[in-house]
Amino acid sequence: MKMVKRALAAGPALLLGASPAMAAWSDLNLRVGVTELSREIYGLHMLILWVCVAIAAAVFGVMIYSIATFRKSKGAVPATFEHNTKAEIVWTVIPVIILVAMAVPAARTLVKIEDTRGSELTVKVTGYQWKWQYEYVDHGVSFFSTLARTSDEARQLDSGIEPRRVENYLLEVDQPLVVPQGRKVRVLITANDVIHAWWVPDFGMKKDAIPGYINELWFNAEKPGTYRGQCAELCGRDHGFMPVVVEVLPQAEFDTWLEQQKATRQAAGAPPVRTAGARTVETAATLRVANAE
Numbered sequence: 401m402k403m404v405k406r407a408l409a410a411g412p413a414l415l416l417g418a419s420p421a422m423a424a425w426s427d428l429n430l431r432v433g434v435t436e437l438s439r440e441i442y443g444l445h446m447l448i449l450w451v452c453v454a455i456a457a458a459v460f461g462v463m464i465y466s467i468a469t470f471r472k473s474k475g476a477v478p479a480t481f482e483h484n485t486k487a488e489i490v491w492t493v494i495p496v497i498i499l500v501a502m503a504v505p506a507a508r509t510l511v512k513i514e515d516t517r518g519s520e521l522t523v524k525v526t527g528y529q530w531k532w533q534y535e536y537v538d539h540g541v542s543f544f545s546t547l548a549r550t551s552d553e554a555r556q557l558d559s560g561i562e563p564r565r566v567e568n569y570l571l572e573v574d575q576p577l578v579v580p581q582g583r584k585v586r587v588l589i590t591a592n593d594v595i596h597a598w599w600v601p602d603f604g605m606k607k608d609a610i611p612g613y614i615n616e617l618w619f620n621a622e623k624p625g626t627y628r629g630q631c632a633e634l635c636g637r638d639h640g641f642m643p644v645v646v647e648v649l650p651q652a653e654f655d656t657w658l659e660q661q662k663a664t665r666q667a668a669g670a671p672p673v674r675t676a677g678a679r680t681v682e683t684a685a686t687l688r689v690a691n692a693e
């Protein structure tokens with residue numbers, strides 16, 4: 401038991417102590433991300449990893465000790481009993497306790513992930529072969545997001561362009577999804593042809609985009625910035641060429657951006673705002689109130 405405790409204490413110390421190792425570790429490990437959910441998922445992942453490490457250390461410790469200590473050359477004589485009720489109860493009860501202890505925090509996070517109530521912005525995401533469409537359902541703004549020109553040119557056969565020289569190769573789009581910082585954004589996900597999956601690792605979120613079916617997820621990005629992801633469901637020839645880029649802006653900048661989008665649409669003679677009415681006005685007012693705070 402002492403050994404297990406020592407191993408548990410040494411693990412995180414090793415990881416925190418060495419900084420080059422730390423960089424390598426963060427490249428390998430799950431991302432912490434920039435949302436409450438992504439942090440919770442990371443926490444669960446680490447907790448369960450250390451539970452597994454502790455179990456492995458205990459089980460292999462006992463096994464190696466037994467093999468070494470009770471070997472034939474040392475004169476060990478095998479026992480002849482067949483059952484030991486006490487041992488069977490112990491090795492049933494202990495795993496049950498461990499599993500229940502892990503299920504409690506995991507279930508709590510799962511429930512939180514599914515709870516899209518109280519969202520402040522709804523975006524409908526539609527997957528196409530091979531691009532994404534983003535619709536701000538309460539604001540009548542919608543656009544397609546396709547692979548950036550620079551990446552698209554570099555990926556052509558015999559393009560002569562070195563992909564490593566292209567910034568954010570295959571992870572850049574012409575028009576990213578723009579969302580406000582610190583707001584609960586609800587994302588409705590569907591597809592128009594085959595199954596895709598919308599995935600942004602920094603938000604800890606990935607959901608399938610299925611034709612004729614609407615999936616839901618939410619995130620609340622705490623830090624402004626650009627977050628990149630990819631289609632995560634093999635969807636055909638250009639599956640690798642439909643990245644997801646989300647730009648998180650402070651509320652005021654987001655409002656300006658949204659107004660610009662509406663103005664551009666109107667100038668281009670786009671059809672009138674689809675969901676105009678009480679709801680749009682109310683959402684705009686809510687955003688203004690939230691902005692004033």
Ligand SMILES: [Cu+2]
Nearest residue numbers: 596597631635
């Ligand atoms: Cu796809």
